[in-house]
Amino acid sequence: MNKLLTFLIALLMCSTSWAAATITIVNGDPPGIGFNDPTPVTPVGGNTGITLGAQRLNAFQAAASKWGETLNSTVPIRVLATWDALPCTDTAAVLGSAGALEVFSDFPGAPQPNAWFGKAETNKLIGFDADPDTPDIRARFNVNLGQPGCFTGSPFYLGLDNQHGPYTDLVTVLLHEFAHGLGFQTYTDDQTGELLAGIPSxxxxxxxxxxxxxxxxxxxxxxxxxxxxxxxxxxxxxxxxxxxxxxxxQRGTPILTVLTPPEVAGVYQVGTAGFGPPLSSPGLTGEVMPVLDTPPDLGLACAPLSPINLLAVKGKIALVDRGVCTFVVKIRNVQDAGAIGAIVADNVAGAPPPGLGGSDPSIVIPAVRITQEDGQVLKQALAKRTRAHSGMFANLGVNLGVRxxxxxxxxxxxxxxxxxxxxxxxxxxxxxxxxxxxxxxxxxxxxxxxxxxxxxxxxxxxxxxxx
Structure with a gap:
């Protein structure tokens, strides 16, 4: 790696930003690729480059300049960058990645002993380059974005003005990835919990x-x-x-607050609906009753409710299960039965709960989605209900005290x-x-x-x- 870097610095073009910190983009691409792509392009959004490669480098420079004017370091920050074929399909893509190439701990003057710091931050703290033969950050970006099979027809927007329209703004992605390289990450394995060499980040x-x-x-x-x-x-x-x-x-967090019974009382995460009225403060308070229409104990509400279910949910907040039909069908059916609100319990494990998608201007009651795990907790408590009452009261609303x-x-x-x-x-x-x-x-x-x-x-x- 050190020999490769020496070769790159000697032979390839570098771009530098001078501000509160100096950030240098080290072009690691071979001829004709990435930053060196000679494809003619028209200047766009303040990016005056006339080749694809030049516009890419200008976008990198814009992101480097933003971080350069923000940070404070007397030691230049070097970013070894390349354009590579990253995982990609027509519906999902890895846009880019970046991270520190080296980490250091317990160096003279470290603000926290027994802790890993990325190389760029270490250099800032000690006042010199801890390893001049190695760049600070390694960055890779998807060279195929917009090509057939990789977000076909939707390449990076290379303008510098953020007027990206339906495209992905490259400068924004670069600001994000550079932040990871600067230290916005843990070096601890979040899948195994293992510390890097026994030392926390x-x-x-x-x-x-x-x-x-x-x-x-x-x-x-x-x-x-x-x-x-x-x-x-x-x-x-x-x-x-x-x-x-x-x-x-912003002030205000959408939540489901279960008020009674005590064993399940508390605040639950929700995904909000893209239809119906938005949650508000003080919100809607009502008794919760489940819909039961499919064994074993599933309440899908994919058809107009039976007389028993209608009696149960009328004037109440209906608890239904995700599955089989769309969210708007479920919520419209419980609304038609007289429900004043709705809670959709997910049918697969996972958190946080996503929102409820769909569109139906006829829906006028609020609805939220909760996790499968939280749904099971509420259902267990609701098992003690009568046909018309559960004793479980909840509020669908926005907590203005929580941002x-x-x-x-x-x-x-x-x-x-x-x-x-x-x-x-x-x-x-x-x-x-x-x-x-x-x-x-x-x-x-x-x-x-x-x-x-x-x-x-x-x-x-x-x-x-x-x-």
């Missing part, structure tokens, strides 16, 4: 499981494996991110889905954040090119870990 000092009160550095391997899939319970416990979230995240993407104490939620998503779990913000954040596991179309408050929470996290 600086990340693990801030990753808190609120169900156990432990941070990752203090857990066993098995505890970390379990924590990585505790959606809604894994938070970032850094003071700078928590403070910045007050100006970035979207944070826990009740204001700590920002981290992405911890069930099942584990290798490469995404733990090292991203949760998808519940509103507005969408740069460091969620997927690139959203409404992102800006900003990395700091009041628009984003990426830089505060890097500051929490020592930048």
């Amino acid at each position: 600086i990340w693990d000092y801030f990753l808190l499981d609120t169900s156990t009160g432990k941070v990752w550095k203090d857990m066993t391997d098995a505890e970390r494996v379990a924590s990585a899939v505790k959606s809604g319970k894994l938070v970032w416990n850094g003071v700078l991110v928590t403070a910045a979230a007050q100006s970035v995240l 979207a993407g944070a826990d009740p104490l204001g700590r920002v939620l981290m992405y911890a889905p069930r099942p584990n998503q290798p490469g995404s779990s733990v090292s991203h913000y949760d998808t519940s954040a509103t507005p969408n954040l740069l460091m969620e596991p997927a690139i959203n179309a409404d992102l800006t090119h900003e990395v700091k408050p009041p628009f984003d929470l990426t830089y505060p996290l890097l500051r929490d870990i020592g930048w």
Whole structure:
């Protein structure tokens, strides 16, 4: 690798950004490929390159400049970048990846002993390059995006103005991936819980499981494996991110609050519906009753409700099961039966619960989706009901005291889905954040090119870990 890098630096073009930090893009592509692609193109969105390769390099430079003007380091940050054939289909694609090539711990002046730091941050902290023969960050991006079989007809947008329309904005993807390389990740294996060489990442000092009160550095391997899939319970416990979230995240989190009986009372994660009225505050409170129309104890509500089910759900919040028919059919049927709201229990394990898709302007009652696991908890409690009453009362609403993407104490939620998503779990913000954040596991179309408050929470996290 060192010999290859020496060759690349000597022979290939480099691009440099000078600001609060200097970020150098080291072009690692062979002739005619990637940054060296001579295909003629028309300038677009402030990108004046006239070849495909030049426009790609300009987009990289724009992302490097944004991070360069944001960070503070006297040591240049080198990014070895290539355009490669990454996994891709017509409906899903790996857009790119980036990460630190080396990590260091217990160096002189380390702000936290017994913790791994990425090379770029280590250099910043010690004031010189810890390994001049190795670049700091390795970045790979999908050279085939937009080609047949790889998001056919939808290539990267190479403009610098974020006016990407239906395409994927390359500068946004680069800002995201560069952040990983700068330290927005753990070096601990989230699938096995194993620490790298027995040492926690600086990340693990801030990753808190609120169900156990432990941070990752203090857990066993098995505890970390379990924590990585505790959606809604894994938070970032850094003071700078928590403070910045007050100006970035929207007030109000959609929730299902079960009020009685005591054994199941509490707050449950929900996915909201794309139809019907949005959840509001103080929300809708009512008694919960299940629909039962298919053995064993499934309430699909895919047909108009029977007289017994109609009697059960009239004036109540109906609990139905996912499956067989669309969400809008289920909700319209319970609405026609007189239900004032609806809860859809998922039929497959996993968390957080996705939203309810579909469109039907005739639906006027609120509806949410809960996980299969939470649905089973509620059904078990509902087994003690009579034909007309359950004694389970719940509220479908928005908790204005909790920001979207944070826990009740204001700590920002981290992405911890069930099942584990290798490469995404733990090292991203949760998808519940509103507005969408740069460091969620997927690139959203409404992102800006900003990395700091009041628009984003990426830089505060890097500051929490020592930048």
